[in-house]
Amino acid sequence: MSATEAIVRDTRTKRQVARDTRRNEAIAHKKLTSKGATIAAVIIAVFWTIPTFGLFVTSFRPGADTQSTGWWTAFANPEFTFENYAEALTAGGTSTTLATAFVNSLAITIPATVFPIVIAALAAYAFAWIDFKGRNMLFVFVFALQIVPLQMALVPLLSLFSEGLTINDVLIFPGLTLNDV
Amino acid sequence: MSLLTVEDKETAELPKTTHGVDAKGRRITQIVVVAGFVLIAAMLFLLIISAPVEDPARIALGPVSLNNFFLWLGGLPPLAQIPAVLIAFGIVVAIVLVLIEFAPRPGRGYFIMRLVACLVIPVIALMLLRPYSNAVLYVVAIALLSGALLFFADYRSRQGAGYLFQLILFMAPAAIMLLMGLIYPAIATFAKSFFDKTGEQFVGLENYIWVFTNPVGTWSVINTLIWALLAPTISVAFGLAYAVFIDRARGEKVLKVLVFMPVAISFVGAGIIWKFMYDYRQGDQLGLLNAIVTMFGGDPVNWLAVEPLINTFMLLIVFIWTQTGFAMVILSAAIKAVPSEQLEAAELDGTNAWQRFTNVTVPGIRSSLIVVLTTITIMSLKVYDIVAVMTGGRDNTTVLGFEMVNQQQRFQSYGHSSALAVVLFIFVLPLIIYNARSLTKQREIR
Numbered sequence: 115m116s117a118t119e120a121i122v123r124d125t126r127t128k129r130q131v132a133r134d135t136r137r138n139e140a141i142a143h144k145k146l147t148s149k150g151a152t153i154a155a156v157i158i159a160v161f162w163t164i165p166t167f168g169l170f171v172t173s174f175r176p177g178a179d180t181q182s183t184g185w186w187t188a189f190a191n192p193e194f195t196f197e198n199y200a201e202a203l204t205a206g207g208t209s210t211t212l213a214t215a216f217v218n219s220l221a222i223t224i225p226a227t228v229f230p231i232v233i234a235a236l237a238a239y240a241f242a243w244i245d246f247k248g249r250n251m252l253f254v255f256v257f258a259l260q261i262v263p264l265q266m267a268l269v270p271l272l273s274l275f276s277e278g279l280t281i282n283d284v285l286i287f288p289g290l291t292l293n294d295v
Numbered sequence: 296m297s298l299l300t301v302e303d304k305e306t307a308e309l310p311k312t313t314h315g316v317d318a319k320g321r322r323i324t325q326i327v328v329v330a331g332f333v334l335i336a337a338m339l340f341l342l343i344i345s346a347p348v349e350d351p352a353r354i355a356l357g358p359v360s361l362n363n364f365f366l367w368l369g370g371l372p373p374l375a376q377i378p379a380v381l382i383a384f385g386i387v388v389a390i391v392l393v394l395i396e397f398a399p400r401p402g403r404g405y406f407i408m409r410l411v412a413c414l415v416i417p418v419i420a421l422m423l424l425r426p427y428s429n430a431v432l433y434v435v436a437i438a439l440l441s442g443a444l445l446f447f448a449d450y451r452s453r454q455g456a457g458y459l460f461q462l463i464l465f466m467a468p469a470a471i472m473l474l475m476g477l478i479y480p481a482i483a484t485f486a487k488s489f490f491d492k493t494g495e496q497f498v499g500l501e502n503y504i505w506v507f508t509n510p511v512g513t514w515s516v517i518n519t520l521i522w523a524l525l526a527p528t529i530s531v532a533f534g535l536a537y538a539v540f541i542d543r544a545r546g547e548k549v550l551k552v553l554v555f556m557p558v559a560i561s562f563v564g565a566g567i568i569w570k571f572m573y574d575y576r577q578g579d580q581l582g583l584l585n586a587i588v589t590m591f592g593g594d595p596v597n598w599l600a601v602e603p604l605i606n607t608f609m610l611l612i613v614f615i616w617t618q619t620g621f622a623m624v625i626l627s628a629a630i631k632a633v634p635s636e637q638l639e640a641a642e643l644d645g646t647n648a649w650q651r652f653t654n655v656t657v658p659g660i661r662s663s664l665i666v667v668l669t670t671i672t673i674m675s676l677k678v679y680d681i682v683a684v685m686t687g688g689r690d691n692t693t694v695l696g697f698e699m700v701n702q703q704q705r706f707q708s709y710g711h712s713s714a715l716a717v718v719l720f721i722f723v724l725p726l727i728i729y730n731a732r733s734l735t736k737q738r739e740i741r
Contacts, residue, residue, distance in 0.1 A: 148648065155540035158533070159553040162616065165568045166556060168583060172571065184581050185571075217373045225380050232388055233468045240465035254731040256469075259477045263677045263723075265699050266716040267480035269709070274479070283347040285427040286434070290362050292369065 173198055324451040331444035335437055342433040355425040362425060388468075395464050399457025409460055413446035414439060481720075488713035492706075502714035514691045515698040515715065518607050519676060519722065522614070522694060526675035527668050530615045534622025534667070539652060542630055551627065555620040562617065566684030569613045573598040573685075600690045607692050613681050618674070622667045629663035630656060665733070669726050676723055695719040 171185045174194040188194070202212045240246075241253055278289035364383070368376055398409045417438035426434045449459035491498045506512035541550045557565060574582030575597040585595040598609045633656055641651045657664070679696040686692040688701055695715050703712035 151540040152544045155537055155544065155550055158537055158540075159550050162554045162557065162619070164583070165572050165616070166560070168571055169568045180581075183579055184583065184586050186583070186586070214373070221373060221377050221380075224377050225384070228381060229384060232384070233472060236391070236465050237469035240462055244462050244465070246462060250735055254735055256473065257734060258727045258731050259473060260673070260727070262477045262481045263696060263699075263716060263719055265677075265679060265696060266484045266720075267476060269703060269712075270480035270483040271476065274475070282343045284343055284345055284430065285348070285351060286342070286430045287424045287426055288353050290365060292362070292365055 320451065321453070324448065328444060328448050331440065331447070335440055335444070338433055338437050338440065342430060342437075345429065345433075348427075348429040351428045353425040354422070354428050354431045356419070356422050359423070360425050361423045391464055391468065395461055399461045401456070406456070409449065409457065410446055413442040413449075413460070415442075417442045484713045484716050487709050488717045489710075491710050492708045498710065502710045503718070505711055506714050506718055510691075511693060511698060512711075512715070515693045515695050516718065518691070518693060519695040519719070521604070521607060522611060522675040522678060523672050523722065525608075525611055526614050526618065527671040529611075530618040530671055531622045531626075531664065531668055533615070533619045535626050535664075537619070538623045538627040538630055539656065542627065551624070554623055557617045558620040558624075560617065562614075562678075562680035563684050565613050565617050566681050569616070570685060573609060575599075599686050599692070602690055606686065606690055610681055610685055610692060613685070614675060614678060618671050622671065625663055625667050626660060629660035633659035669730050672726055673723055676719060695722070 168185045171188055172180050174196070175185065175188055176193060176195050176197065179188070179193065204211055204213070237256075241249065274289070276289045278285070279287040368379055371379060394408075394412055398405055398412060418435055421434050421438050445459070445463060449463075450456045452459045488502055489497060489499060491501075506516065537554060541547045544550070560568070571581065572583050573585075574580070575585055575595055577595070580586040580589055580595060584598065589595055599606050601609075637655050637659070638651055641655050646654070677696050678694055679700060682688055682692060682694055682697040683700075688697050693701070695718060699712050699715040699719070702708045702715065
């Protein structure tokens with residue numbers, strides 16, 4: 115048996131093994147998933163999508179129609195328009211249109227994403243790499259602070275920003291005077 | 296950027312003095328630090344009891360103050376405000392990072408750098424808030440004293456000069472934010488819950504008695520408990536079932552996106568979407584649910600007004616609709632991490648799909664399950680938006696989170712609102728303790 119023949123047989127065996135593995139994996143895969151489960155998943159997905167889909171269809175219907183008939187009737191007698199979008203973007207009911215509201219969203223979203231990540235990264239570095247007394251206790255305490263509901267913080271924060279800090283009738287810090295901004 | 300770690304510093308040049316390690320030096324340090332704290336507390340006490348002054352002037356460092364920064368910011372066009380805020384924040388972070396990087400090093404120059412930073416930063420930070428003229432002396436004194444104390448404690452710390460300084464700099468931004476945004480409001484709310492509507496008359500436990508006797512208060516407690524029990528169990532059950540169903544199925548990504556979509560919609564948006572579903576009127580129906588009911592010959596139902604509890608369940612469906620996607624995504628990732636060898640081995644042992652699920656998959660994703668359950672429970676305890684948008688708390692659908700804001704804004708009753716907040720806090724407490732305990736256990740294992 116020559117050396118080349120051995121190599122040829124070797125590669126052939128290798129290919130054979132790879133083919134078998136693939137087939138066995140496919141069989142195992144098939145046994146671990148089932149048709150029934152997929153059908154159940156599709157049904158759940160449809161139920162989960164109907165409400166959003168209804169809103170989506172409604173957004174393209176003329177205003178008068180949305181007040182008189184259900185959104186599913188739009189498929190029987192189709193009448194669609196982009197009017198709702200144009201109106202929402204340019205002339206809102208109040209002085210704030212959707213376009214300016216969108217800029218406001220950006221002004222909140224971007225700093226609200228960047229600031230906590232940077233500040234938390236600094237603290238997390240200390241928690242992970244610097245050994246100090248009471249580290250675990252402090253970590254658990256900080257974690258436990260998520261207990262405070264946001265609504266609970268709103269009133270004290272508002273009064274802190276607008277009226278400043280006054281303890282026992284002694285004025286210490288004034289609030290921010292931003293009324294005319 | 297290479298930040299100095301403790302390991303690095305041990306190889307660095309150690310201070311020549313021994314006051315950090317020997318017993319006598321440690322005792323002197325402790326005495327001085329305690330005396331410093333007592334002095335600061337005394338200053339605070341003096342500040343609080345000093346005679347009130349009618350409308351004193353505000354002292355600031357020339358035109359430089361936090362107030363003027365916000366005024367300047369407000370004058371900019373809206374889109375320019377975003378980079379301006381980011382740049383200002385970036386400068387502050389850069390200063391902190393430069394100090395962390397350079398100041399802890401040994402050497403005369405760095406010694407002076409630490410000293411200046413300790414004394415100047417607190418003073419500037421407090422002066423940016425424009426203290427009133429009657430408080431300014433105390434404020435500056437307290438700032439200088441705490442800075443000097445920090446410098447002294449740092450200089451004589453066991454791990455060598457610069458160690459404590461670095462630690463404080465890492466922690467200070469987060470600590471200030473937590474103090475201002477969470478700890479102070481929590482304490483203020485707790486204190487207010489013992490005072491009447493206006494917050495001036497001490498009434499003891501009257502507000503808490505109101506919560507548990509007035510129908511509005513009792514309904515908010517009952518409904519919150521229903522939310523906290525049903526919302527996590529049902530949405531995790533759905534999410535887990537769905538995650539198992541779509542695991543390795545064809546079109547998994549599309550199916551995932553469809554159920555995950557409601558997570559991206561805000562609670563307010565979800566409330567509006569479901570108001571469409573529940574819509575109630577005579578004649579032609581706009582709401583899908585009532586359209587189905589009338590199609591089968593029934594009378595349209597005002598879903599959000601059916602008492603008792605049916606309307607709360609209708610609100611719960613909206614919440615479950617949004618949270619199932621969240622549970623599904625995290626559990627799906629956890630299921631993918633369960634080794635398929637184990638599943639195949641169980642399969643070879645002759646187990647059926649249900650046995651594989653309960654004996655292999657569920658133990659494998661236990662920690663993720665707990666995280667998802669506790670997160671959704673906390674979220675359902677704090678729920679506000681869905682109730683506010685869909686029913687406004689009418690027909691006994693109110694929950695603690697909603698009633699808290701309602702009492703304070705509609706009835707101007709800070710006492711009731713704060714008492715509701717504290718009750719909510721007590722409900723969340725066991726969950727946090729549980730989470731914290733499993734967290735410490737994990738940290739100990741590591």
